[in-house]
Amino acid sequence: MNHKSLLDYINKFISLTVEEENILLSKTTNRRYLKDQYIVQQGDVCKSVNFIISGCTKTFYMDQEGQEHIVMFAIEDWWTSDLGSHITQTPADFNVQCIEQTQLIQFTYDNLEELYKEIPKLERLFRKIVERAFVASQKRIIRNFSLSAKERYQVFKTTYPKIDQRVPQYMIASYLGITKEFLSKIKSQIIQGQ
């Protein structure tokens, strides 16, 4: 069952009755995207919060000069969305695009609002999820300021070994805030023992 990984995930934070689980699932949609398809497009209002069953996405910002800046990757058991756009229902700053064929469970804005009413415990679930996301984001800001590019890459590799293997190198460079050329140099330095 596709829903199993979502219910298992939720169960780590709160416990739902079978009835509540059914309500929850009835208000979500299982959806498949192909490689390169967009889940959210910069400028559009983000219509959903998405739990990934399988696959991999990147969330990025396209700047004035047409340069892509990746804010996050997401894989199985992670959430993806433009949360800023979702909560305010205003145009998205970010794009969310599939790097692989991706299957996800979508919570649309309206459905999620209804779910909060019908199962107030979900407020607690999402509070906890967003708390963790916020903490990770703050730590990343600090790492970007206090570590060199090489150190940041090493932290990335040990923190997200799965993503490091799955994602093309030029996207990792973008996530780290450096050019693909410089990441290439860093990698060859590491191979030659610093």
Next chain:
Amino acid sequence: MNHKSLLDYINKFISLTVEEENILLSKTTNRRYLKDQYIVQQGDVCKSVNFIISGCTKTFYMDQEGQEHIVMFAIEDWWTSDLGSHITQTPADFNVQCIEQTQLIQFTYDNLEELYKEIPKLERLFRKIVERAFVASQKRIIRNFSLSAKERYQVFKTTYPKIDQRVPQYMIASYLGITKEFLSKIKSQIIQGQ
């Protein structure tokens, strides 16, 4: 009344009955800190989430080399804490220190857990607060990557004009991720019309 600004703030997100307001206030502590005092110290477990009535704080990380990296400032009507330490009750990564004499309303870990049980609506309140904080944090990551130091300073000045005026320049440099010398150069460039 000191509590007024907190209750007004909360009222923007959820509505509480007078009774609920009283429960909430009964589980908080009004506290004053002098300039330079620490609310949270790196290495200690963070015992509270704090709403600022008056004053100003900085949240910073002290790195290996003893360098201070400021993650955020907080003034009246903002929250301050080491949220990562608070939610996991593990040693803090950050220091929270008062830049001015600061008065705040403290929610201790235990009291907040009790409040979530007694007034489940508060889950919604804090979900929304943290959502906003997370969104701001993500946007900051992008700004740090896609803008030059000068542009980041200009964004900071227009986004937080009050903080720009209140806080010593070397702390703003730290927040922007640059040296005080370079911020000084940037400011003189701006004065001389770019």
Next chain:
DNA sequence: AATAAAAGTTAATCTAGTTTAACTTCATTT
């Protein structure tokens, strides 16, 4: 199997921001 396109590498040159250090201005204490 051949070709094209996408991803990754290498090296030379360049630049935004750091480091160091001496100096000035402002605030606080006596």
Next chain:
DNA sequence: AAATGAAGTTAAACTAGATTAACTTTTATT
């Protein structure tokens, strides 16, 4: 009013990482 220290400035020398550009390897398409 003098003195000490904290905050801010200026400028020269330096470096991490960007840019440009030519090249190689891998992957996808016919």
